[in-house]
Structures are given as C-alpha cells and as structure tokens.
Amino acid sequence: MPARKKWPLFIVANRLPVVRGKGKGEGTWKRSPGGLVSALTPIVQRAGGAWAGWTGTTGPAPDPFDYDGIAHLPVPISRTQLASFYDGFCNGTIWPLYHGAIREPEYHRRWWQPYVTVNRRFAEVTAESAAQDATVWVHDYQLQLVPALLREMRPDLRIGFFLHIPFPPEELFGRLPWRRQILEGLLGADVIGFQTQGDVGNFLRVARRYADARVDGGQLQIHGHTVNVDSFPVSTDFDHYSQMASDPKVVKRAVQLHHQVGQGRKIILGVDRLDYTKGIDVRLRAFHELLSRRPEAVRECVLVQLAVPSRWRVSEYRELRSQVEELVGQINGEFSEVGLTPVQYMHRELPFNELIALYRSAEVMMVTPLADGMNLVAKEYVATRFDNSGVLILSEFAGAAEELKSALQVNPHDVDGLAETIDMALSLPEKEATRRMSRMRDVLSEHTVYDWADSFIEALDV
Numbered sequence: 283m284p285a286r287k288k289w290p291l292f293i294v295a296n297r298l299p300v301v302r303g304k305g306k307g308e309g310t311w312k313r314s315p316g317g318l319v320s321a322l323t324p325i326v327q328r329a330g331g332a333w334a335g336w337t338g339t340t341g342p343a344p345d346p347f348d349y350d351g352i353a354h355l356p357v358p359i360s361r362t363q364l365a366s367f368y369d370g371f372c373n374g375t376i377w378p379l380y381h382g383a384i385r386e387p388e389y390h391r392r393w394w395q396p397y398v399t400v401n402r403r404f405a406e407v408t409a410e411s412a413a414q415d416a417t418v419w420v421h422d423y424q425l426q427l428v429p430a431l432l433r434e435m436r437p438d439l440r441i442g443f444f445l446h447i448p449f450p451p452e453e454l455f456g457r458l459p460w461r462r463q464i465l466e467g468l469l470g471a472d473v474i475g476f477q478t479q480g481d482v483g484n485f486l487r488v489a490r491r492y493a494d495a496r497v498d499g500g501q502l503q504i505h506g507h508t509v510n511v512d513s514f515p516v517s518t519d520f521d522h523y524s525q526m527a528s529d530p531k532v533v534k535r536a537v538q539l540h541h542q543v544g545q546g547r548k549i550i551l552g553v554d555r556l557d558y559t560k561g562i563d564v565r566l567r568a569f570h571e572l573l574s575r576r577p578e579a580v581r582e583c584v585l586v587q588l589a590v591p592s593r594w595r596v597s598e599y600r601e602l603r604s605q606v607e608e609l610v611g612q613i614n615g616e617f618s619e620v621g622l623t624p625v626q627y628m629h630r631e632l633p634f635n636e637l638i639a640l641y642r643s644a645e646v647m648m649v650t651p652l653a654d655g656m657n658l659v660a661k662e663y664v665a666t667r668f669d670n671s672g673v674l675i676l677s678e679f680a681g682a683a684e685e686l687k688s689a690l691q692v693n694p695h696d697v698d699g700l701a702e703t704i705d706m707a708l709s710l711p712e713k714e715a716t717r718r719m720s721r722m723r724d725v726l727s728e729h730t731v732y733d734w735a736d737s738f739i740e741a742l743d744v
C-alpha cells in the first residue's frame with residue numbers, strides 16, 4: 283500500500299502524464315497525448331503534487347515513482363478492461379454520446395460492469411494514498427463514478443470533479459441506460475466543473491430530472507449533500523508558450539520549416555489527435571473545394587496536417603484514418619504540380635519544440651472540430667504568436683469559441699463556408715489580422731491555465 287503523504291494537490295485522471303515510449307524510445311517515459319495532460323502537468327509540477335492514473339500499458343501496475351516533479355501513483359488496467367472499459371464504455375459509449383452523438387454510441391451491459399470496477403480501483407488507490415482531509419481533484423469522463431465511491435471510502439476528503447469534454451443536452455444524456463448511476467457518481471463531489479456555461483445548464487437540467495437533485499442557482503442539494511456546479515474554461519501556460527516561441531532556436535527552426543515545407547507559399551496548419559470529433563475530414567473537403575475553385579491556389583498555400591495517433595483499436599478511429607488518408611491522396615493526386623504538393627500529412631507525435639516551431643511557421647491555423655470541450659491547440663497557437671501575426675480559423679463548436687471571439691469563426695459542417703473562410707484568411711489585411719490576434723492574446727494572457735486551476739481549487743476549498 284503506498285504511504286499516505288500530504289501532497290499539496292492530488293490528481294486522479296485515467297492517464298498518468300507520461301507513457302512508456304515504444305520503438306527507439308523503448309524504456310523511457312514520454313508525455314501522454316491530449317489536452318488534459320497538457321493542462322494539468324504544469325499545475326501539478328508547480329504544486330509538487332501527486333497523480334493517480336494508468337501508465338498506458340496493461341497488466342500489473344509498477345510501483346509508485348517520482349518523475350519530472352510529480353509523484354506518479356500507477357493504477358492497473360488489465361487487457362480485458364482495456365477492451366471493455368477504455369475502448370468500450372469510455373470511447374465507444376461516453377465519448378461519442380457526449381460529443382453530440384456524431385458517431386452512434388453503443389450501449390453494452392458487458393461494458394458497464396468493467397467501468398464500475400475500474401472506477402472502484404481508482405477510488406481505492408486514492409483512498410489508500412491521500413492524506414487526512416486532503417483535497418482530491420478527479421478528472422474527465424473515464425472516472426465519473428469516482429467522486430461518490432471515494433466519498434463513501436473517505437468522507438474526510440474534499441472532492442472536486444472536472445469534465446474536459448462537453449456535457450450533452452438532456453435528449454442525448456437521457457439515452458444512457460446508466461444515466462442515474464453516472465449522475466450519482468458525479469454528485470459525490472463537492473464541486474463539479476465544466477468547460478462552458480452551456481455544459482453547466484445541461485448538467486443542472488439532467489440532475490434535476492434524473493437524480494431528483496434540488497437545484498438552487500449553481501448549487502445542488504442531494505441526500506443532504508451540497509454540490510457546487512460552475513464553468514471553469516481550461517487554458518494554457520500562456521507565458522511559457524510565448525517565451526518558447528521567441529527562443530532563437532525555435533525561431534530559426536520555424537524559418538527553416540517554412541522554407542522547406544512552404545516553398546514560398548503560406549502555411550495553413552492543422553494539429554489534432556486523429557479523432558472524428560476534430561473535423562479533419564471536413565477540413566480536407568473544404569481545402570479540396572478551394573482548390574477546385576482556384577487551382578492556382580496550390581502556388582499560394584500548403585495545408586500541413588499533423589494527426590496524432592489515437593485509440594486505434596476502436597473501429598471508428600481506424601475508419602477515420604483511412605478516410606483522411608484517402609482524402610489527402612485524392613487532393614494531392616488531383617492538384618499537385620511538379621515539385622509542389624498541396625497537402626503535407628504526418629501521422630505521428632512531435633517533440634514539444636518542433637510543435638512550437640510548426641505553430642510559428644504557420645500563417646493560418648485551422649481548428650475545425652464538430653464538437654470539442656475546449657481545444658487547447660487553438661489557444662496554444664495564439665500563445666505562440668508573440669508578434670500578433672497569424673490568423674486563427676476556429677469552429678463555433680469548440681469551447682474555445684466563447685473566449686476567442688476575434689478568431690475567424692466557422693460552422694465546420696459548411697464546406698463552402700469553410701472554403702471561403704480559408705480564402706479570406708489567406709488574404710486578410712495585415713492590420714486586421716494583427717488587431718484580431720492581439721485581442722485574442724489579451725484574453726488568453728488574462729486567463730492562463732494557472733488561473734483556471736486556482737479558481738477551481740479556490741471553489742473547492744471554501
């Protein structure tokens with residue numbers, strides 16, 4: 283049993299911030315994919331905190347270990363749980379349902395019990411390790427039962443829960459056969475945080491309807507327990523991104539990338555996990571439309587799409603990969619000119635410095651999810667534009683759209699509208715681009731990831 287130590291912050295999330303490298307990186311740790319890890323890592327490092335989570339490898343969990351200023355408390359997940367809990371209930375039921383059912387969610391009773399079992403295991407590891415009266419912050423859709431399970435095991439703890447993805451409206455959430463159990467799990471927390479006010483409204487409505495909670499403003503009363511519900515939009519380490527971007531080595535690399543990839547053309551960049559929520563396919567269709575209307579645009583711009591491998595055992599993700607790669611092939615086949623390729627596609631992760639250099643090299647950033655809790659890529663791009671250059675095209679359906687009002691906002695389902703917006707971004711007058719970018723930078727510099735975490739912990743500590 284791990285020792286109970288008084289860490290200033292105790293995080294519980296499905297993934298630990300690091301995973302074991304494969305191939306050349308065998309035996310070393312590397313950063314886990316996704317926005318949750320990007321947001322929380324600097325927070326836990328600053329606090330010198332602990333993080334309970336899964337290593338990304340099945341089988342028995344390694345002993346607790348310290349790495350990069352964080353105490354890692356591994357939680358085991360077996361091979362069968364990987365299939366039923368992670369690929370199944372988390373990413374085959376909850377993920378598509380909460381993202382507006384843009385893929386058909388599957389409801390299987392054989393996936394539900396493993397979800398309960400794995401949530402119980404996370405609660406047990408936390409109950410064994412957290413100090414008396416500690417503050418514990420549970421994260422995301424994989425662990426919605428942990429708050430109530432933990433409260434039962436350790437009534438002395440202050441428990442917060444934050445959902446990084448959207449919370450669906452009543453008509454979708456109501457489809458879930460285990461809706462009452464999920465709500466009761468969440469309502470074990472003292473504070474429940476969402477990305478947007480829209481998510482808060484959705485949650486309050488279903489808590490009233492399916493869990494018989496009494497709602498009074500942003501407060502819920504259930505079985506004599508009070509739960510505070512509010513929105514806390516997640517953000518980035520703005521100064522760090524801004525400073526990294528102006529590092530001479532990164533500046534040099536960005537120029538080099540622009541020269542090699544751009545070949546005199548403007549770079550339009552997409553950076554996403556290869557996920558069907560991200561709208562990568564629609565973005566490619568819009569680019570195809572643009573080139574069909576103006577084939578000479580191949581000499582003006584290049585689309586660089588970076589797609590991070592994700593959840594490849596789930597069939598919808600494999601199908602998306604084929605679809606995206608087929609579209610890339612089709613565009614390049616139709617519109618390439620000798621020595622000039624319209625789409626440059628990479629299916630891999632990149633080291634942090636290289637990603638920043640890529641952000642710096644791009645005149646236009648395309649973030650076009652069909653649904654997204656927040657989207658940190660959009661905020662990271664803005665943070666790296668220290669000279670107020672660059673244009674952000676942003677989906678109305680990303681949580682980030684509530685704050686980044688000066689982006690060129692689009693309906694990502696509208697292929698024609700998106701094609702026109704890309705054209706507009708390419709020819710936006712410099713003065714206008716600077717005005718928009720500088721406004722977005724003002725917004726983000728006033729609400730960094732540290733402000734996000736501080737405001738949540740403050741709400742939890744009262």
Ligand code: ADP
Nearest residue numbers: 316317318320553555590630631632657658659
């Ligand atoms: P999600 O959490 O759904 O993946 P976000 O946009 O919120 O979406 O977060 C994605 C995170 O992954 C960002 O912090 C981004 O920097 C990181 N990331 C994206 N692409 C890469 C890449 N190719 N290599 C390394 N990190 C990446």
Ligand code: G6P
Nearest residue numbers: 297315316317318422446447593
């Ligand atoms: C999103 C989710 C996270 C998840 C990440 C990566 O950011 O909100 O909870 O960790 O995607 O997905 P993965 O399935 O690889 O953990």
